Amino acid sequence: MAFDFLQPLEADFLEFIQGMSSQTLGKKVVFHTDTDFPNLENVSIAIIGVLENRGLSDNSVDLLHVRKEFYSLFPGNWQTQIIDLGNIEAGNRLEDTYYVLKTAVAELIKNNIVPIVLGGSQDLTYAMYRAFDSLEQMVNVVSIDSKFDFAKEAGLPAHSYLSKMIVDEPNNLFNYSNIGYQTYFNSQEEIDLIEKLYFDAYRLGEVCNNPTIAEPVFRDADLVSLDLNAVKSSDSGNFATFVPNGFSGKEICALSRYAGISDKVASFGVFNHNDSGQESVLIAQIIWYFIEGFHYRSNEYPFGTxxxxxxxxxxxxxxxxxxxxxxxxxxxxxxxxxxxxxxxxxxxxxxxxxxxxxxxxxxxxxxxxxxxxxxxxxx
Incomplete structure (x- = not known):
C-alpha cells in the first residue's frame, strides 16, 4: 500500500543500464520495473525520485540525467544493498504528493532502510519530516542551505516549509540546524528567530574554514535536506539560477559523507535540481559520497552502549x-x-x-x- 503510487523506471532507462559495464553501480542496484518490485529484505538504502516542483515553480522535474550519471559511477568497497523504487509523480494537489512521499518514507524507515529522496522543490522536506509522526519520536532536522526558509511568500512553500514544521501539529521538531547560511539572504528577524528558538546555524564562511564543525551536527540528525542552491554555480553547473558564493563541489561532497556516516541519519534528500546535465554530475557524486559514508557507519550512540x-x-x-x-x-x-x-x-x-x-x-x-x-x- 505504501508504494502503490510509485512509478517504475522507464524501459529506455533500463536499456541504458543493460549496456553498462558489469562493475558499475547500475549493475549492482535492483530497480523497480514494470514487471518487478524490489524485495525490501536485507536492503540498506532506497532511492526515490519525486517529480514535484510546485513548491518552487511550474517547471517539470527530470531525474533521468541524475540517474544515468549516478549509475555510471563505480561503487566503493561497499556491502550495501541498494534499490531504486522509481518515481512519485506529482499529485492532483501538492498535498497529495506530500502524502505519498510521507507514507513511502515512513515505511522504509520502519524497515531500517534509509531513503535517498531526489526532488523536486525543497518543501518536500516537510513530507519527509511528517514521516516520523508514526515513530513517535522527537526529530532533529539539518538543512544544508543558504537560506532558513522561514519566509511566508504566498505560493512558494519551498521558501516557508520550516515555518510549517515549527507550527503544525503534531510538533515533533526538537532541533533544526542550518549548515552554510549566507547572511544577506536572510532577514535579521529570521536570524533572531533562530536564536530565540535555540536552533543552530553555521555561516558559510565558518563551515568552509573548518568543515569538521558540521560533523557533530550531522551525527545528531534524523533527517538531512540539501538545497543545491547552497553550491556555487562554478562548481554545480547551475547557471539558470546564478549562485556566485556557496560550497564547492569538494565541500558539499564532504558534508554529504558526514551525513552518511552518521549512525542516526534515517533519511536524506537532495532538492531544487534545475534539470541540467551539468548539475546532474554533481548530484550523482553527492549521492555517492552519502553512500560511501553510510558504508562506514560504526553503530555508536544511540545504538551502542x-x-x-x-x-x-x-x-x-x-x-x-x-x-x-x-x-x-x-x-x-x-x-x-x-x-x-x-x-x-x-x-x-x-x-x-x-x-x-x-x-x-x-x-x-x-x-x-x-x-x-x-x-x-x-x-
Missing part, C-alpha cells in the same frame, strides 16, 4: 559529563534528565560534540550547543 566510552567529568557550577568513543575517538556530552520539569526528552541523552568542546569546558566555557539543547529541552 556507553561501556565502550571513556567518561570525563568537568567540574563547573554544574558538572559537565563527556564521553569519548574508544573506537572512533568521537566525543559526546550528556544532557541530564531533570525529573521535576516538563522535559521534551524523557531520559538523559548524549549530544554529539567535538574534542574542542571538552577543552573549552576544561577552561570554564560551557559549550554553546549544550546550553541550547538544555534550553530547548525545557521550553
Amino acid at each position: 556507553r561501556e565502550k566510552y571513556i567518561k570525563y567529568i568537568v567540574a563547573l557550577e554544574d558538572d559537565l559529563i563527556f564521553y569519548k568513543s574508544n573506537m572512533t575517538e568521537r566525543w559526546w556530552i550528556e544532557i541530564p534528565f531533570i525529573s521535576n520539569s516538563n522535559n521534551k526528552l524523557k531520559k538523559s541523552t548524549l549530544l554529539p560534540c567535538m574534542h574542542e568542546d571538552y577543552l573549552a569546558a576544561c577552561n570554564g566555557e560551557v559549550p554553546e550547543r549544550w546550553w541550547k539543547a538544555q534550553r530547548k529541552n525545557l521550553i
Whole structure:
C-alpha cells in the first residue's frame, strides 16, 4: 500500500543500464520495473525520485540525467544493498504528493532502510519530516542551505516549509540546524528567530574554514535536506539560477559523507535540481559520497552502549559529563534528565560534540550547543 503510487523506471532507462559495464553501480542496484518490485529484505538504502516542483515553480522535474550519471559511477568497497523504487509523480494537489512521499518514507524507515529522496522543490522536506509522526519520536532536522526558509511568500512553500514544521501539529521538531547560511539572504528577524528558538546555524564562511564543525551536527540528525542552491554555480553547473558564493563541489561532497556516516541519519534528500546535465554530475557524486559514508557507519550512540566510552567529568557550577568513543575517538556530552520539569526528552541523552568542546569546558566555557539543547529541552 505504501508504494502503490510509485512509478517504475522507464524501459529506455533500463536499456541504458543493460549496456553498462558489469562493475558499475547500475549493475549492482535492483530497480523497480514494470514487471518487478524490489524485495525490501536485507536492503540498506532506497532511492526515490519525486517529480514535484510546485513548491518552487511550474517547471517539470527530470531525474533521468541524475540517474544515468549516478549509475555510471563505480561503487566503493561497499556491502550495501541498494534499490531504486522509481518515481512519485506529482499529485492532483501538492498535498497529495506530500502524502505519498510521507507514507513511502515512513515505511522504509520502519524497515531500517534509509531513503535517498531526489526532488523536486525543497518543501518536500516537510513530507519527509511528517514521516516520523508514526515513530513517535522527537526529530532533529539539518538543512544544508543558504537560506532558513522561514519566509511566508504566498505560493512558494519551498521558501516557508520550516515555518510549517515549527507550527503544525503534531510538533515533533526538537532541533533544526542550518549548515552554510549566507547572511544577506536572510532577514535579521529570521536570524533572531533562530536564536530565540535555540536552533543552530553555521555561516558559510565558518563551515568552509573548518568543515569538521558540521560533523557533530550531522551525527545528531534524523533527517538531512540539501538545497543545491547552497553550491556555487562554478562548481554545480547551475547557471539558470546564478549562485556566485556557496560550497564547492569538494565541500558539499564532504558534508554529504558526514551525513552518511552518521549512525542516526534515517533519511536524506537532495532538492531544487534545475534539470541540467551539468548539475546532474554533481548530484550523482553527492549521492555517492552519502553512500560511501553510510558504508562506514560504526553503530555508536544511540545504538551502542556507553561501556565502550571513556567518561570525563568537568567540574563547573554544574558538572559537565563527556564521553569519548574508544573506537572512533568521537566525543559526546550528556544532557541530564531533570525529573521535576516538563522535559521534551524523557531520559538523559548524549549530544554529539567535538574534542574542542571538552577543552573549552576544561577552561570554564560551557559549550554553546549544550546550553541550547538544555534550553530547548525545557521550553
